[in-house]
Amino acid sequence: MKKMLLLAGLVSLLPVFCHAEDFLGAPLVPDTQITSRTDDQIVLKTNLSHDQVVSFYKEAMKEARDIKWRSWKAVSYIEDDGSRPWHSITISKEDASGATVTITKDNWSWIVGTLILRFTGVFVVLSLLWLGMSLSGAVMSRLLSGSEAKNPRQASPTGL
16 A cells, blocks of 8 residues: 555656656757746747757658748747647747747637638628629619610610
């Protein structure tokens, strides 16, 4: 019984001594300091340069599909368009002390917001097409009815 309790205690302390190698399936850069961690996000500080961190993630995700890479002035952004539990990895351009890596979990507010935006966009485009078709139909019917009133012989099928 004592051996079982000792073993259970050691197993329960194991996560404290282990270094996490990933967060929600996204690899973590080695030798980093975790600045903050929640269930939805982890922020890491590293002494590596921005380019070294980007190289690490390119190597770690070279076989991954549905990944989009973006590079802006202040950050590089890796986004998952697939079904991974994480949504994005943001790598800041380094300051004097190194780069900061932020891994964010996919959340329902982003998903629902995207769907609402797409639905609204389709509704607006279809409304504009309907308005254009209605206006062009009204113009065409006025032009054609005006030409029938001027030439009634040409308008009648019998020519009488």
